[in-house]
Amino acid sequence: MRIDELEPTPTNAAPLEIPDDLLESVRRHQTNLATLVASLRAAGIDEAVVEASIRSLVDSYADELTRAVQQMLRADARG
Numbered sequence: 001m002r003i004d005e006l007e008p009t010p011t012n013a014a015p016l017e018i019p020d021d022l023l024e025s026v027r028r029h030q031t032n033l034a035t036l037v038a039s040l041r042a043a044g045i046d047e048a049v050v051e052a053s054i055r056s057l058v059d060s061y062a063d064e065l066t067r068a069v070q071q072m073l074r075a076d077a078r079g
Helices: 020-042 045-079
Strands: none
Touching: 020 045
16 A cells, blocks of 8 residues: 555655555554544644644654564564
């Protein structure tokens, strides 16, 4: 799957191939983000709070993604 094939398509998505090992994580986080935004907006939460909540979730995902990529690189190095 490529990043520009995700639903909804990320803004300015370039055709970047997502490794199969990361697809489940990418889909899970994309769903979590969409659910969070919809829930916060439906509750009438201020956009600044929505943005801060998104940033917090994205930061958490960045940590998880970094660990996953490092693990993949170590596995590749071992052959």
